[in-house]
Amino acid sequence: MPTDDEGGHVLPRIESPDGENGLADDLDAPEGDAAAPEVRPMAGEGPPHDADWFTALVHEHERALYRYLVRRTGQEAADLTADVLTVAWRRRDDVPDGAELPWLYRTAGFVVANHRRKGRPIPVEHLPDEVEDDDPALHAVRDEQVREALAALSPRDRQIVLLNAWEGLTGQALAEVLGVSRGGADAALSRARARLAAAWVASD
Template sequence: MTQGATVRDDTWFDALFRSHATQVHRYLARRAPRDAEDLAAEVMAIAWRRRADLPEGAELPWLYRTAAYVLANHRRKHVAMPTDHEPADADDVDPAELVIADDAVRAALTALSPRDRRILLLHAWEGLGGEELAVVLGISRGGADAALSRARARLAAAWDERA
């Protein structure tokens, strides 16, 4: 092990889990509400098995990227993905759910490519900036910034078409 490298043991994983499990769960809950808990557990299990592959300082983007793969695999298995998720308590309403419930916003997002939607939602909902988006998308920082800029422009155009 190189000098200064982090030991990836139970203590390390506990800290990773405490720091990021809620964000991973929220990411999945917005996309697969009924299966989010199981999918988040699968993502964290993969993180444990592949702990040597997690880039130090970019753990959360790596987890989001892994969550996207887990979700894609889940969908390919033809598991029903509900669209009528209702929160148990009005105080627990996620603002992201309110946005998706808005027909105009949903229509504008639907007009975008899946990649543009993914970029915008990672930025808006998960709060990822250029460097983190680059890790999730597997591209350079400049490429991520350009992709976000293009996705924003396409969303603005889709919104204007609805008006």
């Protein structure tokens, strides 16, 4: 069933493969483990990134990370979750305090892209700068009309729409995954929603 966003756009309801559906309606960070705090500790003020830190990271975010991956890769999600967590451990000094889950999502996007392109695990020291265009998430969308509307978007717009629809990311959390400012993320989400609405109308 279509939904309306704040801009008055008629948007398709994008069903997640795991049954959690819908677009987030507001531009504030959502509650729950998908949200990154607006104010994060300054460098050096967070806990040491040691084995205890990593154990806590896995305990808090492994389930959300697995959901992200299973929506996009299906049966390969468990192995890829382990790959992403391996990257997190080996690059633990790069993981920002207070924005761990968005960092994991961003890294997962690169890992998925490389896994599909190369058919083998990604060397953790050499993550690419951009995710490749072929988005495996399209194959998980069951509704043909919704899939057509998403396929009409650019890879970047599609990534933004699905991060919002499936992971519930908005605001600062979305900005962390995209590697842009909060204002840039808000604007990008608004544009992506408008383009999705246009593609949805065109496919009707």
